[in-house]
Amino acid sequence: LAKTTQPISMDSYEGQEVNITCSHNNIATNDYITWYQQFPSQGPRFIIQGYKTKVTNEVASLFIPADRKSSTLSLPRVSLSDTAVYYCPLFSNKLTFGGGTRVLVKP
Amino acid sequence: DARVTQTPRHKVTEMGQEVTMRCQPILGHNTVFWYRQTMMQGLELLAYFRNRAPLDDSGMPKDRFSAEMPDATLATLKIQPSEPRDSAVYFCASAREGRETQYFGPGTRLLVL
Incomplete structure (x- = not known):
């Protein structure tokens, strides 16, 4: 299984950029890297997906190095509403979301 | 706005009782995950189906699920x-296909006393 590792928690302030790195040393060749966001009492919500290099959408950017053994989710200029748990599950890791990274955005 | 629906949203039951949770996937999606x-284990995959097959x-x-x-x-x-x-x-x-974006329902909160 391609186990993923993420920091347990991160604190930030409004207007700052938040970068969350996920390590996936044994990622499978056919795995896409996908990030989800979860608010309390809700199901996870898709944020962004990529295979390699950089992907950007209206919410975030995803940076993937050439070896694909890690990925970094970048949230630009966070607001209080970005306080949530962020996950990087992999299909080859049985889609294990685990505990994710708890991001707390402070005023 | 297509959504995954789940029922019931909350369920309180006593130990030994049968619990049934239902899910309606988004129309056209062929892959369903449970x-x-x-708090202790985080979010764990129990099972998934493609084209109705496990x-x-x-x-x-x-033994019980x-x-x-x-x-x-x-x-x-x-x-x-x-x-x-x-x-x-x-x-x-x-999900529309197995490895594509998953759309989650609101969840069923189960309490077994």
């Missing part, structure tokens, strides 16, 4: 008999 979320249920306790898709618009997760350790939030998610 997850369980607890592909992987290795995360599911076989069962998952089925009677038709393309309904997925069920049953626990019989239920135990207090089954208390958790159960999420259903669907």
Whole structure:
């Protein structure tokens, strides 16, 4: 299984950029890297997906190095509403979301 | 706005009772996932189906849990008999194809006393 590792928690302030790195040393060749966001009492919500290099959408950017053994989710200029748990599950890791990274955005 | 729906949203039951949770995937999605979320274990995959056939249920306790898709618009997760350790939030998610973006339902919050 391609186990993923993420920091347990991160604190930030409004207007700052938040970068969350996920390590996936044994990622499978056919795995896409996908990030989800979860608010309390809700199901996870898709944020962004990529295979390699950089992907950007209206919410975030995803940076993937050439070896694909890690990925970094970048949230630009966070607001209080970005306080949530962020996950990087992999299909080859049985889609294990685990505990994710708890991001707390402070005023 | 297509959404995954789950019923019931909340369920309180006593140990030993049967619990049935239902999920309606987004129309046109052929892959359905069942997850369980607890504070201790986080979000775990229990089982998933593609075109109504079970592909992987290795995360599911076989002795008391069962998952089925009677038709393309309904997925069920049953626990019989239920135990207090089954208390958790159960999420259903669907995807157009197996490895594509998953869309999660609101979850069923289960409490077994």
